[in-house]
Amino acid sequence: MGYYNYNLTVDKLLDYGSTVYSSKEIVYRDRRRYTFSKFRERVEAFAQSLLKIGVKPGDKVAVVDWDTDVYMTAYYAVPMIGAVLHTVNVRYPPEVMLKTVLHAEDKWAIVRDEFTPLLEKGKAFLGGLKGVITYSDEREKVKTSFPTHDFWELQESGERLPPQEIKEDMQATVFYTSGTTGEPKGIWFTHRDLVLHSMSVALTTSKPPLRSSQDDNFMILVPMFHVHQWGFPYVTMLVGANYVLPGRYDPAMEIELMRKEHVTFSAMVPTILYMILSHPNASKYPEVFKGWKVMIGGSALPTELAYAARKMGINIAVGYGMSETAPVLTVAYYTPEVEKLPEEDRFLQQIKTGVPIPLSQVRVVDEKGNDVPRDEKTVGEIVARAPWLTRSYYKDPERTEKLWKDSWLHTGDLAVVDKYGYIRIVDRDKDAIKSGGEFIPSLILEDIISTHPKVGEVAIVGMKDEKWGERPVAFIVPKGDLKEEEIRQFLLTKVEEGKLQKWWIPDRFVFVKEFPKTSTNKIDKKALRNQLSSG
Template identity: 60%
Template structure:
């Protein structure tokens, strides 16, 4: 019997088409510079596909992007993978040497570069891939004058008619590649297929609708995760699928971000803890109390300190924590309410929602002994290992590290945690950050959380340094909110120890007061730098 059965492919164009069909008038806003409806954005993406194709971009070609969080970047999230080529989101906070190294390793054939980054690329022109074409652009649409410029981004859109996706595009084709933040050595390439991104988008969209976020298509997103970092946690795809208005901030300016939140009636954001701290401590923040009362926030990237979470709650902000890695696309867990938690009292629910969270749909998590791989009981600390349909299958061109990543058929995160009675993860440390003192581990994240509760502490980070007697001892770095001394902090922690909340021997031997924390390229606190400072 003959059949005309069509095997449906889970490709990124399906997300764009769904959003533009179901929510044609919903908006994408880039600062106060440009606005699109989902319908006009879809047309613009398909014109860009046409322009890139005429320029010579073919299936499988890597196209790097060097930009802030702009409408141009938003176009590339769709147009490049939909053409069958591969989007390389280049980390602009790397030093030039690492930027070039990742471009060479990814084998980029094209670069899309914002005008202010053109001088950077000109410096490295003689070591870039031979024959690479550079597409440049400026916000005001004036052509960029540079010997390295091969084409103008806006011209690629405006001088071409829209095209549709080729039938050759398959769900298992590579769609994106980027590089880890390099906090544990050289950056490693991770890549994701169309299918992985679509499934991740579906799951993140589904879990966002659960309490306490209760997100709907009437929410307004302003995501403060750099677009070069793990697909901005997938939200540029979630936005189109969920039908929400999406606000792009460009280069982060926290005064402007507060104005945008007010003007565009933003209700939801996602970010690392440092960004939330910078917003809440901004001099203009008190003027936006009415904005905070409607604001919902997901925190990921690093642990959410309890002190910061409580400050947000006092301002009326609904805040939850989430967890994931560059290798996991990234979302694995969020602090939504499962059926075991939804009936608890408000204080208990709050503590669960700011924990590392519960697995989102389709994610499997185990806590195992790092040395034997045996699964741990509830409440026991071990390494988090995961399975989900969107995890990277390898470190690009690095079979040895891939073998370690996927040992035993589970992706190894290197994070130490326990699972509580309600099924929520509680990360206690990175395996590499754990402080082993006298043969026992001091969980730096739990110690940081305790110190964050002091009302005079703005930010805290704990690292271990070598000690002749104990092997390692903790050192705490403090950004004070107001003047505070070491004895005051030591007594505060001693009181917590007497209450049974921490162990006395966890109390740091030394407290170092600094004006600001060193940050990684993804705005996480850079503990490598802190360890160097602590040794001096």
């Protein structure tokens, strides 16, 4: 037989976790729970059923769901048969969601019952779908006009999955990020990418101050549609930690799950942390927060929020990455030098952007590509290399070339470096507003507002916000008499039409006679931001 060429594929992670940590559990709210070994059986049964209904290697399988055990099953079952998992962003407007499904050329879709009406609305454009797999928590049959299979029947009728010839360089996932432009960009990763990223994150989070281990109970409050939930559905199998899935996010439910399931480790954007700590139930159960370990990413962590968390006994470390990097590049874990510092100095290091995780090369460079000095003053752009970064934007060579300029992935994020090598982001070289860890694409918003008959010119910029990180502000040059309430009502009708999300609507509207312009006659958004900061 000879040498066996071992491929790094996601089924190996499941095999390890279910073998070594067989009694550990995956918990979905107060509805369902499985041991790792039982979860593996259900994954394999579902994967076998997917093959039987006609899912083929290379087929894109969309998932439209909240953070559930069904989604967790798809995270493994779909790539394990050589198909590609498309995690659809359910926070996009329906029109944009449909665009991503069409661009990805999805052949199948796994859809929670409450999302089937969205699918029906787009049916005229979804002729490429071979079939839809639906489910409800109550196990009732879901009505839809698409060729339909019931998830529970597929999961229970399947047999043990025979060995599959899956290669580590096969595409495993795809998802879309609006990022800095109006049109979503497709980003994809291979099995090898996911495995190496998971191993590095598992190793990194085991370091102080997070110290994740098999004694932890994970509840990751990053949507499963968002960059592989930062890799934690795979990391949990390596660490051997119980995994709690909250479904649709609700602070009261999350606090209750923390209390009931003894959650000790989470990852989230600052806004989610703010919403939990400011919820009335937080003061009722202060004991659930003591010793809670939280990895923060997605947007800058306000210092006041960091101190408020520490006061409640929460141990925080900031991480950094982007959709194109799978996503983790850095985490503010303790290096030997920092671990020796006084407690207050250590804490200030924990809430910086951090240092590279294993196998990740991260630099901050000037315009000539030279590393900036470690003076915490000189600003440069973050560039990166790692064995799990996306190779290209899906079907978009032009933006790919810009992303990989000079063979380094360019993040567009501006940062400084301190004497210990810790990076701290100081600005984003982007026009999109990041609110609650999610991008609000300014170009889409500007385009919609510009269609109002009384709007001459419009520019959207971000304003700092204690709760959400950033919120949009609309600067408008009106044509005639335009009132704020009039434009708000106009945008609400666009929400009803599915052209934008309600939370994208700007918090403020500023009416001006003219815009400041750059030397190339473009609207100078930097000057508009300065106007906001100066009041």
